[in-house]
Amino acid sequence: MSQTVFAPWTDPAAKPLIRFKNVTKRFGTFTAIEELTLDIYEREFFALLGPSGCGKTTMMRMLAGFEDPTEGSIELAGEDIVKVPPNQRAVNMMFQSYALFPHLTVRDNIAFGLKRERKPRDEVDARVEEMLRLVQLQPFASRKPHQISGGQRQRVALARSLAKAPKLLLLDEPLGALDKKLREETQFELMDIQEKTGTTFVIVTHDQEEAMTVASRIAVMKDGALMQVATPSQIYENPNSRYVAGFIGDVTILEGKATKLGDAYEVRWAEGQPPLRAKSTLDLADGAECQLAIRPEKVEIHGEKPSDDNVLQGKVIDIGYLGNISTYHVELANGQIIRAQNFNTERDTRRAFTWDDNVWVNWTENCAVLLDH
Template identity: 80%
Template sequence: MAASTKFAPWEDPGARPMIRFENVTKRFGSFVAIDNLSLDIYEREFFALLGPSGCGKTTMMRMLAGFENPSEGNIELDGADIVDVPPNKRAVNMMFQSYALFPHLSVHDNIAFGLKREGMAKDKISARVAEMLRLTRLEKFASRKPHQISGGQRQRVALARSLAKAPKLLLLDEPLGALDKKLREETQFELMDIQEKTGTTFVIVTHDQEEAMTVASRVAVMDAGVLKQVATPSQIYENPNSRYVADFIGDVTILEGRARKEGNRYELAWADGQPPIVAQSALEIGPGDTCYYAIRPEKVEIHHDKPEDDNVLQGKVIDIGYLGNISTYHVQLANGQTIRAQNFNTERSTQQAFTWDDTVWVNWTDRCGILLAN
């Protein structure tokens, strides 16, 4: 079997984006929702717009759908400017958080609704609906009404209806927000599978970091109408470009200090009476410049005895979070700073390896954290 090729059109200088935001600004009165934003999204991407409430991600989606127009700038779909194209004339469909299913129609007729409105022939409608039912594994529920199926199944009906018209682009506005955690996690993988099978470009709006990191080929982290970083989930997590991104994605400890270069490493002076943090970094930091050091808890080891290594700090366990597969220890250092460390619970035991008020040592290697300029 031939090895699968890497999907990364954003790394190809010759690749033409399917969606292009070019210097787009959107104002509502004096409020700037989107601020001079430029972004390229490629065909067959599962692209996530991620950020807190009010960051502008839904406004971007509404502009793609045609429900809002930019105050300035251009939006292109397949090389054509779509700013003046009405929503019903765009090769775009939108799936809302509420699903907006017709309660009096069966699953089959909900999926067929848009095709009937377009005047498609009956035999073609039947074939297309049957294809969508198979794709979303809803064949057995075709004759049921929305209130007779589960929340996850209603979500799949809405998805099937959105895909029935074979849009070039499908917009998903918090599509899993109404589902419980376990069903949401299962449905994330179903969405990925359906997106891959259809080849449709998906753009999802979410404030759920885990959801974005799970489903997306790339993630755009937004704040106050500005793109803070656009990259793959692993790049966003392991190489955030700022404190904002590091803090927004996952769990992290951030230390502030001043770094000086020692060979191929930096030493960060960050607290009186504490040894310097040692870090490898390609970042250019001037002598005496303030910088920041971000370290994820799964990179930090915790010990009863002092290890012989870089970045060894002593503290006291002040809090413990037990999640079954992992335990997170909040370790307070002598200067009051708290660092989080994680242990995988690889053996079946109800006893924690460390407990409250234990004096412990934490450490990590010089490659585990990242230096940030801002």
């Protein structure tokens, strides 16, 4: 039986849980966020992604109530929360450091916020047990934070943040302290917990893979502005700018001039190199400057010249072996490097191509993304 796709942002009648409206934030003469408008919907796992200093943490701090916008408004469930104190917002925040109390047990750390609200003891105990089951830490309930692993401490912090059933949970680089393998495992745990609780998660991260794995949508940020807000697949397959294409994943960018040819464009990009073709919905004037973005997994590598479009000849100058894939760096006659990836589907360690081999690379006209900025 088919399931309904979760995409409230495509429904004009859907009301967002969070709404940034023309928000600007200045620190003295420095503008961290400028005229930013963004909607985030209930039950989303939303990622703010960008390099250090792009404004993503400032956005999160404004949602938490630790910073006020200089201009504009921020709404939560239809209410302007700019003047609402942090402790009165239906928002909780999980910090990168986890901020657990070292002298309290796992159980008491999770119960801390509930006890401060003077909830009845049986209600607190029931909620803590529910949270322990959710994060699978029942056997560790009586231990102190120093007696459990980093991944378990991360789950304690998550359980404590969710114990008060906030409408919104903010996660500030929550997996940054974990090693790569544990971080990857925890990403899926986070997704599972978010789906089970139905809580809206907003995560701040500079890790592209993390954002692509966990998020329903990603906002790619630069210098206090939103460059693109879309699903992970849209961001990756259809970036709207050179910046987004280069920020998410590996990519080769070729600069050239476009000429319309039917439902595609011909791109003349280098003296002595054949023109390339790309399908695009962009409306470019003939001779307009453009860029072609090509992902390495879309590029095929051959020992003999194929009879296809977008065929270029070069020499293998570098090979990166990552177990499941090998990345070939192919240098063309004009010095341009094209990256091509092959999946290593067999255990044979001999490669089809090696250093200094003369090869041909190609891709279909549907695989390259045409960009105008």
